[in-house]
Amino acid sequence: MTETARHRRVIEALLFAAPEPLDEAAIQSRLPEGVGARDVLDALARDYAERGVNLVEVAGKWQFRTAPDIAPLLRLEIEVRRKPSRAALETLAIIAYHQPVTRAEIEDIRGVSVSKGTLDLLLEAGWIRPRGHREAPGKPVLWVTSEGFLEHFGLGALDDLPGVAELKASGLLEGLALPPSLEAVAEDGDDEPEDEQDSEPVRRDEAG
Amino acid sequence: MTETARHRRVIEALLFAAPEPLDEAAIQSRLPEGVGARDVLDALARDYAERGVNLVEVAGKWQFRTAPDIAPLLRLEIEVRRKPSRAALETLAIIAYHQPVTRAEIEDIRGVSVSKGTLDLLLEAGWIRPRGHREAPGKPVLWVTSEGFLEHFGLGALDDLPGVAELKASGLLEGLALPPSLEAVAEDGDDEPEDEQDSEPVRRDEAG
Amino acid sequence: MTSPVDPTPFEEAWEPPSDDSERFVVDLAGFEGPLDVLLELARRQKVDLKQISILALADQYLAFIAEARHVRLDIAADYLVMAAWLAYLKSRLLLPPAEREDEPSAEAMAEALAARLRQLEAMREAAGRLMALPQLGREVFARGAPEGVPIERAVRFEASLFELLSAYAEQKRKREAHASLRIRPPKVITIEEAMMRLRRLLPEVPEWETLWRFLPGGLGDPALERSAMASILVASLELARQGSLQLRQLAPFGPIYVRRWVNP
Numbered sequence: 001m002t003e004t005a006r007h008r009r010v011i012e013a014l015l016f017a018a019p020e021p022l023d024e025a026a027i028q029s030r031l032p033e034g035v036g037a038r039d040v041l042d043a044l045a046r047d048y049a050e051r052g053v054n055l056v057e058v059a060g061k062w063q064f065r066t067a068p069d070i071a072p073l074l075r076l077e078i079e080v081r082r083k084p085s086r087a088a089l090e091t092l093a094i095i096a097y098h099q100p101v102t103r104a105e106i107e108d109i110r111g112v113s114v115s116k117g118t119l120d121l122l123l124e125a126g127w128i129r130p131r132g133h134r135e136a137p138g139k140p141v142l143w144v145t146s147e148g149f150l151e152h153f154g155l156g157a158l159d160d161l162p163g164v165a166e167l168k169a170s171g172l173l174e175g176l177a178l179p180p181s182l183e184a185v186a187e188d189g190d191d192e193p194e195d196e197q198d199s200e201p202v203r204r205d206e207a208g
Numbered sequence: 209m210t211e212t213a214r215h216r217r218v219i220e221a222l223l224f225a226a227p228e229p230l231d232e233a234a235i236q237s238r239l240p241e242g243v244g245a246r247d248v249l250d251a252l253a254r255d256y257a258e259r260g261v262n263l264v265e266v267a268g269k270w271q272f273r274t275a276p277d278i279a280p281l282l283r284l285e286i287e288v289r290r291k292p293s294r295a296a297l298e299t300l301a302i303i304a305y306h307q308p309v310t311r312a313e314i315e316d317i318r319g320v321s322v323s324k325g326t327l328d329l330l331l332e333a334g335w336i337r338p339r340g341h342r343e344a345p346g347k348p349v350l351w352v353t354s355e356g357f358l359e360h361f362g363l364g365a366l367d368d369l370p371g372v373a374e375l376k377a378s379g380l381l382e383g384l385a386l387p388p389s390l391e392a393v394a395e396d397g398d399d400e401p402e403d404e405q406d407s408e409p410v411r412r413d414e415a416g
Numbered sequence: 417m418t419s420p421v422d423p424t425p426f427e428e429a430w431e432p433p434s435d436d437s438e439r440f441v442v443d444l445a446g447f448e449g450p451l452d453v454l455l456e457l458a459r460r461q462k463v464d465l466k467q468i469s470i471l472a473l474a475d476q477y478l479a480f481i482a483e484a485r486h487v488r489l490d491i492a493a494d495y496l497v498m499a500a501w502l503a504y505l506k507s508r509l510l511l512p513p514a515e516r517e518d519e520p521s522a523e524a525m526a527e528a529l530a531a532r533l534r535q536l537e538a539m540r541e542a543a544g545r546l547m548a549l550p551q552l553g554r555e556v557f558a559r560g561a562p563e564g565v566p567i568e569r570a571v572r573f574e575a576s577l578f579e580l581l582s583a584y585a586e587q588k589r590k591r592e593a594h595a596s597l598r599i600r601p602p603k604v605i606t607i608e609e610a611m612m613r614l615r616r617l618l619p620e621v622p623e624w625e626t627l628w629r630f631l632p633g634g635l636g637d638p639a640l641e642r643s644a645m646a647s648i649l650v651a652s653l654e655l656a657r658q659g660s661l662q663l664r665q666l667a668p669f670g671p672i673y674v675r676r677w678v679n680p
Contacts, residue, residue: 005258008260009259009260009275009278010260010278010281010282011260012259012260012261013260013261013274013275013278013281013282013557014260014282016260016261016272016274016557016559016560017274017282017557017558017559017560018560018561019560019561020560020561030281050213050217051217051220052216052217052218052219052220052221052222052224053220053221053224063561064224064559065563066221066224066225066563067217067221070217070218070221071221073218073221073238074218074221074222074225074563074565074566075565075566075567075568076222076226076230076234076237076238076565076566076567076568077237077567077568077569077570079569079570079571079572080569080570080571080572081571081572081573081574082571082572082573082574083573083574083575083579084573084575086583086586089575089579089580089583090583090584090586090587092580092583093580093581093583093584093587094584094587096580096584097584109587109591110587110591111590111591121573124571124573125573127573152574152575153575153576153577153580154577155577162581167581167584167585222565224559224562224563225562225563225564225565226562226564226565227559227562227564227565271558272558272559273552273556273557273558274556274557275556276550276555276556279550279554279555279556282557294448294543295448297543297546297547298448298539298540298543300543300546301539301540301542301543301546302539304542304546305539305542317532317535317536317539318448318449318451318536318539319449319450319451319452319494319532319536320448320449320451320452320494359552360551360552360553361546361549361551361552362549362550362551362552362556363549369542369546370542370545370546370548370549371541371542371545375538375542378538380534380535380538
C-alpha cells in the first residue's frame, strides 16, 4: 500500500467515526508534515463520488453523507404481527356465519355499533370484501369473507366453518345457566345499541 | 451505471445510514426479487476490504466499521474506558465458551465465588443475559452471551470465538471436571479441619 | 513441614461470610483463589499442564501457604481447605493404596485436579484472546453520525380459527346475558281451583271426612302440594262462611274434618 493510500485510509476512518463534521485543521493534525489535508480529502471525495455515500464539504467542514439521489430509497420495512381486536374478531365471525350481511345487520346481531375502523381493519387484513348491495333503502353494502379469510384460517371452504351445533358440542357456545324461575325474553331487535367501547380497535391494540 | 452497481449503492447507503447493524432480511427487503442480499453484501465487503472502513458481519448482521489496523492512529479520539477486572474477563470468557452456564458452574471452573458485582458489570456492559433456568434444585439461572457481546467483539457468531474449535476438540469445553471432593478429608474424621460451609465455597456467595 | 492442617488456626482463619465476597477472593496478594495459586505454581514449573506432577505441585502449594501464613494469619478459608485437601491427597499418593471402594483412587483425584487446572487455564487464555480482539469503541468504530433510516411497519394481522370461533361464541353468549329476563310464574293450585274441587266432591260426602282427603292426588312437586293444602284450607273456610259446608277440629293442630252442610 502506498503512503498516500495509507493516509487516505486513516482520514477515511476518522471522518467515518467522527460524530461531527471535521474541518481541515482537525484533519491536517492527523497527517504527517508535508502531506496536505486538502489533497487527501479531494482524493477521498473522488473515490466516493460515484458511490452510495459521498464525502462532502459543508460550511468548511467535511463529512460523509448518503448520496442525495438514494435518500428517497432509504427506508426499511419491518413486518409487525398484530392480533385483531375482540370487536374485529366478533365482526369477522358474524360476517363469516351470516354472509352476505350489511353493517346494520352486523350491529343488530352484535347489539353494538360497528365502527368503520373495524371494517377497515378486516379489509386491510384481507379477510373481507364488499359484494353488491342489499335491495333496500340506502342500498347498503353487503359484506362477505374473502379468499384470504379461508387461507388464513386454514379452511377449504365456508362449509368447513363449524356449525352452531358443533360449537355447542365443543362447549364454546354453552349459554348461561339460568335459575328455573327466570326465563330469557326474546329481543325484538331494536334495543338501543350501546355505544361500543371498542370503536377504535386498532388503537387499543397498540396501547396493549 | 449497471444494475448491480445501483443495488450496491443503495445497500451501501443503507448500511452507512443505519445506526445499528442490519440483518440480511432487512437488506433483502430493499432489493428487487432475484437479487440476493448476500451477493451484494459480499461484493461490498470486497470493495471495502482494503479501505479505512470495512463492511463486517457481526452477530449475524452487517455493519460498516473502521479497519482495526488503524486503531493506533485513531486512538486519540477514544474516551478511555475502564478495563474490566480479571475476574470479570474470566467470567465473561467462561460464559462465552461454556454457555449456557450457571453461576455455580462458573465458580466451579474459577475455583472462587463470583461476586454479584462481576455479573452486574457484565450485564451492564450488555455482554451477557440470563436465559432460562437449569432443571436442577433451586432452578439456577443460566447465563449466555448477548448480541451486544458479538457486536462489541466484532464476531459474526459464537463459532467465531477465538480458538473455540480447538477447545471443543480438546474436550475442555465438555462438562466440567469434578472439583476435588473435599468431603474426602472430612470423611476421615480424625482431623476434621473445616467448617461445613467451607467445603462448598459456591454457597458462600449466596449466603452473603 | 509444619502441618497446615492443624485444626486450631483454621478456626481462627474462618470468617463468617460477608456481603463483600470479593474480600475472600483478592486476599492472597492478588491471587484469585487456590486454583489461581496452583496455576501460577504450575506455570513456574514451566511444564505442560498435561505432564505436571501433582505431587510436586501439592508440596509447593503447601509450602506457599505455610509461608503466606507467616506474613498474615487471616488467610481466606478457600486456600486452607485446598491445603488440607492437597495434604490429604499427598498422603494418599505416597501411601500404598488402601482397599476403599467409597472413594476414587488417589490417581483419579490427582487427575481431576489437573483437569480443573487445564480447564481454568484454557478459559484464562480464551479471555486473553477475547480481549485481543478489536473491540467496538476501542479499536474499531461504527459510523459516528449515522443519518438513520426511516422504518416502515407493515402490519400483518394474525388470528387463529379458535380465536375466531371463540369470538363468535362469546358475542352470542354476551347477547344472551344482555337479554332481559322475567320471573316465571310459579305453578300453584289456586283458591278458585280448590273451591271448585270441594264443591264438586262434597255432595258425595255426607259424613265427617278429613280435609286432606280432598287434596288432588299425584301432584309430586312438594311446593305444589303445599300450595294445594293452603288453597284447600282457605277454600274450605270460604265455603263454610258461605254456608256450604261445616268444619270441625277436635284439638289444636289436630286433623280438620269437613262435611256437607247439615241443618242442626
